[in-house]
Amino acid sequence: MRIIVKNVTLVDGLTVKEDHDLYIKDGVIACISPCISPIKVNSDDIEESHVVQIIDGAGKIAFPGFVNAHTHLSMVLFRGLADDLPLKEWLEKEIWPIEKNLKPQEVYWFALLGIAEMIRSGTTAFADMYFYMDEVARAVEESGMRALLACGIIAESYDAHGRKEIETARNLIVDWHGKANGRINVALAPHAPYTCGCEILEKTRDIAVSAGVMIHTHLSETADEVKRSYADLGMSPVKYLASLDLFSVPILAAHCVHVNEEDIALLAEHNVMVVHNPTSNAKLASGIAPVMQMKAVGVNVALGTDGAASNNNLDMLEEMRLATLLQKVTTKDPTTIPAIEALRMATCSGATAIGIGELAGTLTVGKRADIVLMDIDKVNMLPSYDYISDLVYAANSQAITDVIVDGQIVMERGNLTTIDEERVKAKARELSVGYRK
Amino acid sequence: MRIIVKNVTLVDGLTVKEDHDLYIKDGVIACISPCISPIKVNSDDIEESHVVQIIDGAGKIAFPGFVNAHTHLSMVLFRGLADDLPLKEWLEKEIWPIEKNLKPQEVYWFALLGIAEMIRSGTTAFADMYFYMDEVARAVEESGMRALLACGIIAESYDAHGRKEIETARNLIVDWHGKANGRINVALAPHAPYTCGCEILEKTRDIAVSAGVMIHTHLSETADEVKRSYADLGMSPVKYLASLDLFSVPILAAHCVHVNEEDIALLAEHNVMVVHNPTSNAKLASGIAPVMQMKAVGVNVALGTDGAASNNNLDMLEEMRLATLLQKVTTKDPTTIPAIEALRMATCSGATAIGIGELAGTLTVGKRADIVLMDIDKVNMLPSYDYISDLVYAANSQAITDVIVDGQIVMERGNLTTIDEERVKAKARELSVGYRK
Numbered sequence: 001m002r003i004i005v006k007n008v009t010l011v012d013g014l015t016v017k018e019d020h021d022l023y024i025k026d027g028v029i030a031c032i033s034p035c036i037s038p039i040k041v042n043s044d045d046i047e048e049s050h051v052v053q054i055i056d057g058a059g060k061i062a063f064p065g066f067v068n069a070h071t072h073l074s075m076v077l078f079r080g081l082a083d084d085l086p087l088k089e090w091l092e093k094e095i096w097p098i099e100k101n102l103k104p105q106e107v108y109w110f111a112l113l114g115i116a117e118m119i120r121s122g123t124t125a126f127a128d129m130y131f132y133m134d135e136v137a138r139a140v141e142e143s144g145m146r147a148l149l150a151c152g153i154i155a156e157s158y159d160a161h162g163r164k165e166i167e168t169a170r171n172l173i174v175d176w177h178g179k180a181n182g183r184i185n186v187a188l189a190p191h192a193p194y195t196c197g198c199e200i201l202e203k204t205r206d207i208a209v210s211a212g213v214m215i216h217t218h219l220s221e222t223a224d225e226v227k228r229s230y231a232d233l234g235m236s237p238v239k240y241l242a243s244l245d246l247f248s249v250p251i252l253a254a255h256c257v258h259v260n261e262e263d264i265a266l267l268a269e270h271n272v273m274v275v276h277n278p279t280s281n282a283k284l285a286s287g288i289a290p291v292m293q294m295k296a297v298g299v300n301v302a303l304g305t306d307g308a309a310s311n312n313n314l315d316m317l318e319e320m321r322l323a324t325l326l327q328k329v330t331t332k333d334p335t336t337i338p339a340i341e342a343l344r345m346a347t348c349s350g351a352t353a354i355g356i357g358e359l360a361g362t363l364t365v366g367k368r369a370d371i372v373l374m375d376i377d378k379v380n381m382l383p384s385y386d387y388i389s390d391l392v393y394a395a396n397s398q399a400i401t402d403v404i405v406d407g408q409i410v411m412e413r414g415n416l417t418t419i420d421e422e423r424v425k426a427k428a429r430e431l432s433v434g435y436r437k
Numbered sequence: 438m439r440i441i442v443k444n445v446t447l448v449d450g451l452t453v454k455e456d457h458d459l460y461i462k463d464g465v466i467a468c469i470s471p472c473i474s475p476i477k478v479n480s481d482d483i484e485e486s487h488v489v490q491i492i493d494g495a496g497k498i499a500f501p502g503f504v505n506a507h508t509h510l511s512m513v514l515f516r517g518l519a520d521d522l523p524l525k526e527w528l529e530k531e532i533w534p535i536e537k538n539l540k541p542q543e544v545y546w547f548a549l550l551g552i553a554e555m556i557r558s559g560t561t562a563f564a565d566m567y568f569y570m571d572e573v574a575r576a577v578e579e580s581g582m583r584a585l586l587a588c589g590i591i592a593e594s595y596d597a598h599g600r601k602e603i604e605t606a607r608n609l610i611v612d613w614h615g616k617a618n619g620r621i622n623v624a625l626a627p628h629a630p631y632t633c634g635c636e637i638l639e640k641t642r643d644i645a646v647s648a649g650v651m652i653h654t655h656l657s658e659t660a661d662e663v664k665r666s667y668a669d670l671g672m673s674p675v676k677y678l679a680s681l682d683l684f685s686v687p688i689l690a691a692h693c694v695h696v697n698e699e700d701i702a703l704l705a706e707h708n709v710m711v712v713h714n715p716t717s718n719a720k721l722a723s724g725i726a727p728v729m730q731m732k733a734v735g736v737n738v739a740l741g742t743d744g745a746a747s748n749n750n751l752d753m754l755e756e757m758r759l760a761t762l763l764q765k766v767t768t769k770d771p772t773t774i775p776a777i778e779a780l781r782m783a784t785c786s787g788a789t790a791i792g793i794g795e796l797a798g799t800l801t802v803g804k805r806a807d808i809v810l811m812d813i814d815k816v817n818m819l820p821s822y823d824y825i826s827d828l829v830y831a832a833n834s835q836a837i838t839d840v841i842v843d844g845q846i847v848m849e850r851g852n853l854t855t856i857d858e859e860r861v862k863a864k865a866r867e868l869s870v871g872y873r874k
Contacts, residue, residue: 079819080826084775116816282762283830285771312830313817318755322762325719329763334722338521379553380750380834382516382862383869389517393720393749397817398835425819432820 008057065124445494502561
């Protein structure tokens with residue numbers, strides 16, 4: 001498919017270009033120019049004439065699709081099921097018991113529901129860690145989304161259970177890494193330093209090295225986790241992972257709320273990709289990650305929603321806004337994370353974090369076309385003096401009209417094109433009945 | 438107009454009632470019942486048969502319209518004009534110089550724009566403090582909104598300027614208090630203890646007493662303000678206002694970010710109505726108000742957006758969510774401000790704060806009909822286990838379909854009925870051109 005977006009204002013973490021045309025060919029941003037003619041575009045192609053779809057971008061901004069760098073997608077099934085509880089009680093009494101009986105088809109349908117929600121709120125790529133990940137991969141493939149997928153591994157040692165966990169995770173790499181026209185990558189996901197024995201952590205490191213994949217894990221999410229790490233291991237979770245050489249592999253570390261100066265230096269030294277999840281960390285009262293300290297020493301900090309059970313949505317516009325508000329108020333400096341920096345965290349930093357920085361995250365000729373169009377002629381966004389401010393501080397997802405992933409239009413004028421939304425909603429209602437209290 | 442909302446789920450700070458009908462007659466909630474027949478309703482009326490409008494509430498929740506208890510409505514004109522700046526620089530270099538040349542017609546058109554935004558995001562009443570308030574009153578009257586309006590008074594002493602400020606404020610009471618079928622009330626608004634001399638503060642107190650109106654002011658917004666108050670007056674701003682007997686009048690105090698234990702005791706003792714503005718306080722890095730400490734001693738804490746120049750929207754769904762997230766993370770207790778308590782702050786506490794607690798804030802028979810309908814069959818709100826959680830933690834304003842104020846439908850199936858939205862947007866674009874940098 002070839003697409004020209006006409007007369008749109010391009011906004012990304014690098015620059016703003018008013019009233020430009022954007023040409024997409026074979027999934028790639030082929031040209032950005034003040035005026036691109038559909039006739040000219042076709043005549044360039046000697047072999048054959050192609051249909052070029054024209055999208056009117058007047059009154060709209062185009063920005064790189066958001067990268068939701070840490071979520072547990074199918075947990076949308078548990079949205080609103082258990083709120084306002086302490087983390088331990090929430091996990092042990094509410095979430096883990098019902099997750100034990102989770103069925104593959106539930107993971108599939110709620111992955112589709114979550115993808116529909118993400119597309120509607122401008123996300124074009126995400127990093128996921130959960131169970132039955134083949135089902136999630138299937139949903140990603142069908143929906144046209146881009147994702148870094150991983151089976152969450154929880155195992156004390158490399159016993160029968162541990163081997164099974166590792167085997168499942170390894171199979172996902174074999175079956176899905178690089179698939180769906182390269183839209184799907186696979187990572188290995190030891191759940192956290194406190195839920196995996198060191199043998200398991202080392203095993204994942206070795207497999208990651210040999211398979212050439214990333215590691216995705218939770219790290220230093222709560223004060224209690226860090227306290228127990230010092231009690232059990234005599235060091236912080238960050239230092240522990242460093243000591244096991246986990247950081248020799250490209251690694252995506254979610255949370256990093258409770259990290260000290262030494263930890264932060266280690267994260268920077270080893271180029272660990274940190275994912276800040278401001279809503280989830282606030283809702284569970286885990287804390288506010290020291291984003292500014294990490295960024296100050298060069299750590300790449302991306303943004304994520306975490307699972308919808310602790311958020312309770314997958315809206316990256318909200319994460320972007322909350323990230324800058326929380327840092328401003330905790331540092332007592334309103335210049336902290338200006339709008340453009342918040343946008344970068346949600347786009348190019350996210351793309352870098354999940355290993356697709358060369359492919360996505362900015363509106364750059366040669367990159368894959370992961371693009372969102374937003375109608376800014378809305379009562380909550382007028383008048384418009386600064387497009388990036390509008391997007392970061394004023395917008396909500398209502399204004400998003402079209403979403404393109406890898407050159408394919410997955411939402412067109414408010415309608416999802418790859419997902420049968422009514423069917424997915426009906427399935428969500430049907431499959432959730434048994435979970436009602 | 439008579440309206441029956443059929444088969445809707447009623448949600449307020451008191452209770453949840455699934456699948457009920459709600460009957461509105463003469464602007465009042467006349468009946469709530471599992472089944473109300475339009476024929477029965479008409480035959481009850483001996484004098485004449487009335488047209489009854491039926492709204493299908495299936496798949497929707499109805500909740501009391503939000504009360505935005507502190508804003509500067511027409512500042513939507515400055516949305517996104519100057520972000521990421523320290524408060525002093527923002528006010529003195531950006532906002533005050535342009536406000537000096539503000540024109541009445543700008544205040545009128547941007548009040549309409551702001552009201553359109555508030556209706557679309559479920560707000561049915563607001564407390565405003567600004568200039569050219571006749572223009573705002575006109576916009577409120579025309580749009581069908583409910584409001585507590587006040588001219589902001591800034592004056593060192595009761596000199597020519599001070600007298601003019603007081604006179605303008607007093608005229609607003611004469612012209613508008615109790616008008617528009619009681620939808621408009623007027624307050625007196627000495628801007629802040631640090632921008633008004635004590636003579637002015639005492640004058641507003643006396644006029645408020647004799648006219649029977651509320652006072653609306655800013656109080657203890659920044660650490661610097663409190664520091665200067667101790668330096669200049671030897672006491673905190675709260676204690677200063679108490680010493681001037683300002684709290685003998687019903688008073689709406691915006692912010693109260695930097696209040697100590699003694700201040701909080703004074704606020705409770707004098708039943709001061711506090712308005713928490715979480716987004717604005719975070720964006721300007723002013724701080725996080727000690728909401729839990731104030732609530733613990735019985736202070737009524739409402740929510741506000743503040744002006745859009747420091748927010749940058751007027752969306753109470755966002756304020757509600759941020760209020761609970763900020764308190765959870767600062768108290769390190771995820772049970773703090775559970776969803777229902779956040780909803781109360783945005784509805785009944787807000788109504789109480791702006792002096793309309795008897796009229797609005799809950800879905801109660803006999804109260805005025807200020808009601809919002811939300812379609813919860815959305816991908817970002819499914820599945821639905823807990824309607825209040827859905828509303829507080831997952832929803833965005835996109836799901837709002839119908840808004841009723843004082844028994845009048847001001848938004849019907851997504852269309853504003855009292856405001857010519859395209860004209861207001863065109864005016865907003867036209868009048869903002871001169872402010873572009």
